[in-house]
Amino acid sequence: MSRSHKHITIQDVARAAGVSVSTVSRVLNGKTDVAPSTCERVQAVIAELGYTSSLAARSMRSRRTGVIGLIMPNLEDPFCIEVLKGVNHAVFDLHYDLIAYTSGAMNGHSKASRDQHYVSLLNGSLTDGVIVVTPSTADFATSAPIVAIDPNSASARYPKVIAANQAGARKATEYLIRLGHRRIGFIGGREDLQSARQRLDGYEHALRQAGIARDPSLIETGDYSVESGHACARRLLLLPRRPTAIFAANDQSAFGAIEAAHVAGLSVPGDLSVIGFDNIPEAATYKPALTTMDQFIARMGYVATEMLIRRVQGVRLESEWYEMATQLVVRDSCGAVAEGTPGMGAPALADWTQAEAERR
Amino acid sequence: MSRSHKHITIQDVARAAGVSVSTVSRVLNGKTDVAPSTCERVQAVIAELGYTSSLAARSMRSRRTGVIGLIMPNLEDPFCIEVLKGVNHAVFDLHYDLIAYTSGAMNGHSKASRDQHYVSLLNGSLTDGVIVVTPSTADFATSAPIVAIDPNSASARYPKVIAANQAGARKATEYLIRLGHRRIGFIGGREDLQSARQRLDGYEHALRQAGIARDPSLIETGDYSVESGHACARRLLLLPRRPTAIFAANDQSAFGAIEAAHVAGLSVPGDLSVIGFDNIPEAATYKPALTTMDQFIARMGYVATEMLIRRVQGVRLESEWYEMATQLVVRDSCGAVAEGTPGMGAPALADWTQAEAERR
DNA sequence: CTGTTAGCGCCTTCAC
DNA sequence: GTGAAGGCGCTAACAG
Numbered sequence: 001m002s003r004s005h006k007h008i009t010i011q012d013v014a015r016a017a018g019v020s021v022s023t024v025s026r027v028l029n030g031k032t033d034v035a036p037s038t039c040e041r042v043q044a045v046i047a048e049l050g051y052t053s054s055l056a057a058r059s060m061r062s063r064r065t066g067v068i069g070l071i072m073p074n075l076e077d078p079f080c081i082e083v084l085k086g087v088n089h090a091v092f093d094l095h096y097d098l099i100a101y102t103s104g105a106m107n108g109h110s111k112a113s114r115d116q117h118y119v120s121l122l123n124g125s126l127t128d129g130v131i132v133v134t135p136s137t138a139d140f141a142t143s144a145p146i147v148a149i150d151p152n153s154a155s156a157r158y159p160k161v162i163a164a165n166q167a168g169a170r171k172a173t174e175y176l177i178r179l180g181h182r183r184i185g186f187i188g189g190r191e192d193l194q195s196a197r198q199r200l201d202g203y204e205h206a207l208r209q210a211g212i213a214r215d216p217s218l219i220e221t222g223d224y225s226v227e228s229g230h231a232c233a234r235r236l237l238l239l240p241r242r243p244t245a246i247f248a249a250n251d252q253s254a255f256g257a258i259e260a261a262h263v264a265g266l267s268v269p270g271d272l273s274v275i276g277f278d279n280i281p282e283a284a285t286y287k288p289a290l291t292t293m294d295q296f297i298a299r300m301g302y303v304a305t306e307m308l309i310r311r312v313q314g315v316r317l318e319s320e321w322y323e324m325a326t327q328l329v330v331r332d333s334c335g336a337v338a339e340g341t342p343g344m345g346a347p348a349l350a351d352w353t354q355a356e357a358e359r360r
Numbered sequence: 361m362s363r364s365h366k367h368i369t370i371q372d373v374a375r376a377a378g379v380s381v382s383t384v385s386r387v388l389n390g391k392t393d394v395a396p397s398t399c400e401r402v403q404a405v406i407a408e409l410g411y412t413s414s415l416a417a418r419s420m421r422s423r424r425t426g427v428i429g430l431i432m433p434n435l436e437d438p439f440c441i442e443v444l445k446g447v448n449h450a451v452f453d454l455h456y457d458l459i460a461y462t463s464g465a466m467n468g469h470s471k472a473s474r475d476q477h478y479v480s481l482l483n484g485s486l487t488d489g490v491i492v493v494t495p496s497t498a499d500f501a502t503s504a505p506i507v508a509i510d511p512n513s514a515s516a517r518y519p520k521v522i523a524a525n526q527a528g529a530r531k532a533t534e535y536l537i538r539l540g541h542r543r544i545g546f547i548g549g550r551e552d553l554q555s556a557r558q559r560l561d562g563y564e565h566a567l568r569q570a571g572i573a574r575d576p577s578l579i580e581t582g583d584y585s586v587e588s589g590h591a592c593a594r595r596l597l598l599l600p601r602r603p604t605a606i607f608a609a610n611d612q613s614a615f616g617a618i619e620a621a622h623v624a625g626l627s628v629p630g631d632l633s634v635i636g637f638d639n640i641p642e643a644a645t646y647k648p649a650l651t652t653m654d655q656f657i658a659r660m661g662y663v664a665t666e667m668l669i670r671r672v673q674g675v676r677l678e679s680e681w682y683e684m685a686t687q688l689v690v691r692d693s694c695g696a697v698a699e700g701t702p703g704m705g706a707p708a709l710a711d712w713t714q715a716e717a718e719r720r
Numbered sequence: 721c722t723g724t725t726a727g728c729g730c731c732t733t734c735a736c
Numbered sequence: 737g738t739g740a741a742g743g744c745g746c747t748a749a750c751a752g
Contacts, residue, residue, distance in 0.1 A: 057745035
């Protein structure tokens with residue numbers, strides 16, 4: 001199988017088969033103008049030598065490489081992982097290859113530096129096109145097809161797929177209202193993301209619709225992390241009149257909020273209802289299982305890949321913009337507001353400080 | 361920022377800076393023999409044009425590309441995801457770039473076809489080296505450095521990192537024994553994996569040590585999936601004398617086992633103790649939180665990356681073989697065996713069929 | 721049908 | 737210090 005320790009190239013194949021490199025190249029690319037006998041012989045040699053053409057060389061010479069790139073800001077983020085799964089799936093179905101690219105950014109690499117990496121990949125034309133998750137820039141210097149998932153700016157000029165955030169957030173809030181809640185806290189996310197703003201919109205819209213007065217103190221802004229969810233929820237629960245429900249704009253914030261509730265000695269959903277957004281896999285196994293808005297993240301990845309590959313193949317997209325519908329997933333973290341809910345109208349302060357003290 | 365729609369190449373930079381391409385190449389690669397003034401000017405032009413050298417061209421010409429590859433068999437697998445995180449982290453710390461490669465395998469692509477992809481990547485010298493997770497082949501036809509994580513065969517000739525599976529499984533089983541369990545079921549995994557066999561070894565070793573007779577009917581072989589864990593546990597629980605505890609050789613099997621227990625109307629850990637292996641993130645949030653052996657998967661990825669990069673840089677490894685220690689993580693899925701545990705000595709059949717019927 | 725000839729963008733001698 | 741020339745592995749015109 002493996003005997004040589006040197007790269008074996010198209011030349012080696014040509015020599016072994018007694019033909020020229022171009023002939024080998026032809027059979028490699030499935031050109032039809034090759035004599036069957038020659039073709040067969042070359043195939044045999046290729047198989048025997050275990051030769052595979054170099055992506056680097058190939059992509060330098062030809063337009064099409066058959067691989068698409070995925071650029072993700074943060075591999076620790078379940079959202080990205082879900083996207084990755086969906087893209088992976090699509091790439092498989094469509095007979096492409098995937099190269100997932102990350103500049104190792106976990107703690108905020110500078111945007112400029114990340115963009116540098118993006119361009120590097122694109123510029124290299126290593127890939128036929130690229131999917132960018134929550135891009136930090138609205139404008140890439142490249143001619144290669146790009147599709148964005150959950151872009152940060154409405155002005156992005158390339159095709160994008162994004163969830164129906166406004167409608168989803170509205171539905172989530174309405175669900176809480178239907179459960180009898182009137183004081184509903186909101187934990188938002190990174191303000192640079194379009195989706196975060198849309199979810200806040202949806203929340204406010206639902207409240208207005210229900211005739212509930214807007215209370216700015218019920219609106220917290222975090223960064224979509226568990227920690228920030230915890231911190232935001234803590235502030236909410238310390239309010240003179242604490243909310244009976246919290247809508248966290250992503251699942252991780254919701255986890256943080258539930259954590260905070262437990263620290264405060266509040267039970268979920270008994271004393272506090274919490275609804276999330278995303279429906280990441282952990283939501284189903286969390287304790288309590290999280291009621292949330294599914295935005296079908298993996299499917300977003302799948303759709304984005306389809307769009308990209310269509311563009312790569314020169315097909316005009318019927319729409320530059322795909323909106324993924326959302327769906328309420330009812331699990332165990334929300335309940336109807338009880339008549340005499342403890343804490344209703346009083347801060348959870350007492351429980352909290354006691355609980356905190358115990359943790360020391 | 362982005363104005364041109366054409367790839368801008370080193371030539372463009374050279375022209376704009378009024379120097380030759382070789383000079384640009386020199387400053388690009390930090391050669392010292394360039395006049396400071398020239399260097400500065402070139403840098404400025406590079407920045408202004410937003411130029412980045414093409415990975416494809418670079419990797420074709422020079423030995424070092426500064427990127428390492430990661431080949432994973434299956435993105436749906438939490439194990440792989442964890443490895444990915446660890447590798448990503450290390451790559452960041454060591455100032456390399458990462459290209460994660462997957463042949464889109466979810467449903468078993470043939471091994472041959474996957475290997476084809478592996479070789480393609482390696483052969484292309486796009487990367488300086490590659491990390492392979494649970495490789496399906498013990499022998500790659502390439503000279504590029506490789507490090508394997510959790511290899512399938514002891515005979516693999518390249519450096520590897522693997523958990524102390526035997527010792528870990530022993531500790532897990534001993535823990536169950538210490539809890540008073542005597543009938544301990546085992547749910548194993550893919551037999552092609554070295555790790556799976558080692559875990560079975562550890563289990564049997566611990567039993568022998570404790571003077572517990574070996575009962576082949578207590579040993580089930582699955583494939584590390586939730587479904588197979590469920591199926592295996594079902595068989596175990598249907599035994600004339602069902603086990604009071606189950607050691608599942610990975611966390612997903614353990615989840616499946618817990619599922620099966622619930623379907624049978626058995627509570628965990630009340631009626632049945634279940635311990636896993638891996639400590640994937642879901643283990644902590646599962647209900648009940650899973651007691652398991654931590655094998656520090658992400659750290660395995662980190663270590664593998666360090667080993668690989670050391671090899672890439674020509675440093676001789678002190679050892680070709682890194683064994684990751686394991687550690688017991690006690691959570692809520694195991695309990696002491698109760699005196700009159702219901703079902704002890706009797707199959708769970710009655711409950712089962714009833715429960716199954718209800719699900720229809 | 722097949723071989724020959726140009727490069728793709730870049731790095732590396734080797735001159736000047 | 738800097739430029740010119742050659743070639744990495746491959747594909748895409750051209751010739752035969």
